[in-house]
Amino acid sequence: MTRAFDAAMDRFRPALPLGVALSGGADSTALLHACAERFPGQVHALHVHHGLQVAADGFEAHCRALCERLNVPLRTARVDARHAAGDSPEDAARRHRYEALRTLAEGENRGGRADDIRRAGGQPALASIAFAQHADDQVETVLLALSRGAGVAGLAAMPGHWRRGGIDWHRPLLEVAGADVRAWLSARGEDWVEDPTNTDERYTRNRIRARLLPALEAAFPQFRDTFARSASHAAEAAVLLRELAEADLQAIGQPPRIAALRALGRERQGNALRHWLRTVHGTTPSAAQLGELLEQIAACATRGHRIRIKVGRGFVVREGDGLGWYN
Template sequence: MNLPDHLLKTLAGWLSAPRWTIALSGGLDSTVLLHLLAALAKEHGLPPLRAIHVHHGLQPAADAWPGHCQRVCDAYGVPLEVLKVEVPAHASPEQAARRARHCALAQRLEPGEVLLLAHHRDDQAETVLYRLLRGAGVHGLAAMPACRRAGAGWLVRPLLAVGRATLQAYASNQRLHWVEDPSNARSEADRNYLRHQVLPALQARWPHAPASLARAAGHCAEAQALLGDLAAADLAQPPAALPWLPLPSLALAPLLGLSPARQRNALRHFLAPLTRLPDTEHWHGWDNLRDARLAGEPCWRLADGELRRAGGRLWWLSGAWLQLWPTQPVPWPQPGTPLQLPGNGHVWLQAPVPGQLHIGYRQGGERLRIPGRGQRDLKRWMQEQGVPVFLRGRLPLLFAGGELLAVAQFPLAAGENPPLCWAVPTNEQRLR
């Protein structure tokens, strides 16, 4: 394989990017990628190059790696940025370090920028085996994608079709120098065990095992894309009844018309940008939520939030929506200006309202005067308006003295604007 030609062909679709950034660990793979791109940049019109080294300091040897990376980048005329990250305590230090590294890199990308990672075909084969042994489904067995969104830019792996032996031969031929992570030589970690014990044994019997495993990952990625298309079709729904409520939600009835397998596929597609997905054992939570009686407020708790069932819909709640907020009355001394509500966004008036105003929350027993209909019990009125149960206690209420005048976001009569407007708290999401 001609590595420079392969790299140019693989990255041809990214030539219009504003910049290419190489994730440089200082090891063999990323050193080869940096050398290739630095050489190609002298002969071809590539985007500007830079490198980023993430220093997580998990072992003493790592303290010398930023200096090594700096010397290599200086020799090639490529600017280097060193990022120091804290790796939180985790059951798997390798997984925690990988997440911290990817998060730090993604945060440094500008719009449209391409982050280049040097994962190769043997890495892909190792990932397939690792996930297969963990009982992964089609999505997991698709292993590492060749490209995906990352922060404001893109993450691209241009060497996934290249074997480690090819990279090793190139590095030896070019007399490159790289660092060796001493932890990679130990087989205690699962991935290292696969790399040093399992994959060599497989190759001794089936020499093309890494290529076959990587090819299987490609088949799974294609199958996952088809499942994504099916999920998108199954999730095509009319807009929610409360368009001002910026929470991800789904109508329940269309899901109930699908087979259980298609329900789970659609929900995976819906939940993937919102939370870490549950493993097989925890999917019974969906069955419980789907089949629950509506006397209470059915809920399925997931890693990064909750899926609630209310008003014939499934609602995703996270961040501020799962936190308690002060519910005592908030005086409004200057109704002509917006009023900040502790832990609950802010409100403003569409038109002047006389009297000493304050914002309160539902306590029970409130009555609302509706023009032409007299007074209505607030609880029943909210049920008629289709207000989800989880929202009823959070809706700001406008009072003058002891009289309830308005409910945030709802007009008192058809064709009118709501007297009280509410900037709803954000449903905090993390990048996935």
């Protein structure tokens, strides 16, 4: 059962030095072990203390002891990951985690030192960061996207590699089943911590893990591979839609000119508007909001027609011959 894990790690060739996001759970513990073996002296562990549960202090202590045994430097960040009203707790925690990891990766040679970042002086900036999400996590992400009625961008699930902020971000274990990751770690006699929230079925992802994955395993034993292929196809389609949106926005302008937008088909209008709102204004319209906006654009045949529609965190409005957005 450990061959899939070893094969995935053999394919992993990140730019160094490398940071490994470490929660103390089985998956991130296994990834840290494997990276420390393969890239000695080039690996740093990155731990984010979310402050969302009493056990968080114990997670940090476990990570510190683990890193001392492996002789791996540990950088830690403490963040306030509480979510705002109307925000998803999972999404809020994810945003805080990524920002903290990026700050930790910069080291003290870039970007200054924040008060909530604790690390030894003189640590280098990191070229890459690796996460331990595996094939089961990818399936859960696809099913979660389906449950929310996501489009192709959501169904593309988690990429194995992307670049942002001058850092390469990796998920080297996306083709490895969760059971194989734990088997690899158990074979080395290493323990880990269990996050008690992982079994709380108030969270949709946990219900998927507890109820749907066993059913899929029984009915379709190859479901991890087939879901991964579907996610890959969706990712390819998402790239094409993005390129089309960029070409259309270059032609119709940013902000979009209403007359030029109306000359496109409804589907291309929606694609261009989603891309404009996401990339320029950092907001994503719901299907209902986008549908209402498209209806208003279709009716916008005179100068006197006004548009003011709630979209994401703000409003899309008519400004002269074009569209504007404010929050």
